[in-house]
Amino acid sequence: MNDRTHNRPVKTMTAAVLGSALLLSAAAPFAFAAEASQTPAAAPVAVVAQANGAVQMTTTVIKKSTDQLETDLEIPVLQGMKDAAYQNALNANIAARAKAAADAIAKQAADDYAANDGSYEFRPYGVTVKAELISNGSAAANGVLSFRVLTYTYTGGAHGGTLAETYNVRNEAKASPIKLKDLFGANYKSVVNRAVQAEMNARPDDFFADQFKSIADNQAFYIKNGVAYVIFQQYEIAPYAAGMPEVAVVIPDGGAAVPAGAVKLPVVANGQNAKAALYAGPGGTVMAPLRSVASALGYTVSYDARTHQTKATKGNDWAKVTANLNRYGFKDMAPFTLGAAPATKNGTLYVPLDFFARVLHADLAYTKQAIVLTSAPAN
Numbered sequence: 281m282n283d284r285t286h287n288r289p290v291k292t293m294t295a296a297v298l299g300s301a302l303l304l305s306a307a308a309p310f311a312f313a314a315e316a317s318q319t320p321a322a323a324p325v326a327v328v329a330q331a332n333g334a335v336q337m338t339t340t341v342i343k344k345s346t347d348q349l350e351t352d353l354e355i356p357v358l359q360g361m362k363d364a365a366y367q368n369a370l371n372a373n374i375a376a377r378a379k380a381a382a383d384a385i386a387k388q389a390a391d392d393y394a395a396n397d398g399s400y401e402f403r404p405y406g407v408t409v410k411a412e413l414i415s416n417g418s419a420a421a422n423g424v425l426s427f428r429v430l431t432y433t434y435t436g437g438a439h440g441g442t443l444a445e446t447y448n449v450r451n452e453a454k455a456s457p458i459k460l461k462d463l464f465g466a467n468y469k470s471v472v473n474r475a476v477q478a479e480m481n482a483r484p485d486d487f488f489a490d491q492f493k494s495i496a497d498n499q500a501f502y503i504k505n506g507v508a509y510v511i512f513q514q515y516e517i518a519p520y521a522a523g524m525p526e527v528a529v530v531i532p533d534g535g536a537a538v539p540a541g542a543v544k545l546p547v548v549a550n551g552q553n554a555k556a557a558l559y560a561g562p563g564g565t566v567m568a569p570l571r572s573v574a575s576a577l578g579y580t581v582s583y584d585a586r587t588h589q590t591k592a593t594k595g596n597d598w599a600k601v602t603a604n605l606n607r608y609g610f611k612d613m614a615p616f617t618l619g620a621a622p623a624t625k626n627g628t629l630y631v632p633l634d635f636f637a638r639v640l641h642a643d644l645a646y647t648k649q650a651i652v653l654t655s656a657p658a659n
Contacts, residue, residue: 334418335360335425335451337411340375342382348389349405353378356411356429363455370447374429377445378409381431388435406434414502417451424458425449426503441514444524446502460501463508463531469494471656472510472529475645478548478652479527480517487518487525506531507539507646530637530644539646542566542633549576549642549653558633558651565619567630570601577642577655590622590629592640599639601631608639 434440
């Protein structure tokens with residue numbers, strides 16, 4: 281995606297934009313198998329076992345420059361997946377898609393170059409493919425393999441455009457694609473839609489008014505540290521200048537690590553500032569005051585001096601916690617642990633931030649301005 285020369289006013293994608301690019305979802309990596317089958321398949325890649333189970337990504341580089349077309353392809357090649365057949369098919373699919381994109385631009389460039397009657401300066405068209413490995417499928421990554429492939433094309437004008445695809449796979453002996461439904465359940469669209477709308481409400485000037493209705497069935501996303509980053513293509517819900525917006529949604533039971541600097545963000549619960557001061561607890565777990573945040577979510581918080589338990593209640597829903605005891609549960613569900621036990625600081629009881637998502641079942645998302653919690657609709 282190099283800037284083009286010949287004194288042409290071309291605006292290409294900056295590194296910052298690419299770094300946060302939002303991708304056309306390919307959570308099922310063989311969604312384009314029919315298209316790929318029309319092109320030669322890439323040669324199988326042998327599995328190279330890694331001591332920590334991590335998948336490696338190398339690239340096959342193809343570069344070419346003519347008066348008609350500039351090609352810069354860095355096609356990703358995966359090595360070390362536990363499922364060799366899946367890995368080889370995935371590599372072939374990605375290579376075929378890159379070739380198809382390059383062939384399409386080459387044909388368009390040749391046709392437009394031949395049709396040029398000399399009345400304008402023909403600017404060489406271009407196609408660039410880059411890839412980024414985000415989660416390497418190792419045990420430390422909970423076996424999640426997640427990466428994105430960016431395809432930039434230029435066909436004249438002020439700037440080109442970037443199409444991005446995401447791939448999310450369980451790195452197991454029998455690999456399988458990961459979908460948003462797998463992460464957030466049958467009502468995944470409602471969960472993600474609320475997080476997206478909260479981000480748009482926080483930054484209304486950065487988005488098209490009333491443009492967003494719902495995420496698509498194959499919405500783009502990638503996974504990193506227990507957080508799903510839902511992403512949108514250029515112009516999908518925002519103007520070009522806004523780049524490709526993304527919204528982070530904590531995956532329930534995902535052992536999510538919050539973004540750096542989250543303790544400095546305000547907590548917005550059901551649209552109101554919960555006035556919650558956060559701090560980093562053991563292992564970097566973000567701790568939030570139970571009473572102020574739960575109250576903002578509509579819960580009544582009370583303390584039982586006899587049992588030394590603090591209880592959050594809303595209608596028929598309730599949860600109890602005990603200071604210094606890392607056992608959490610909702611109603612009569614079996615208790616489980618979080619990143620830290622409830623802790624008392626300056627007379628205030630704090631719980632891990634994901635308590636509100638995993639125990640009280642609120643939607644949790646991170647925006648640039650705030651940590652956003654939204655109560656799920658009552659059943």
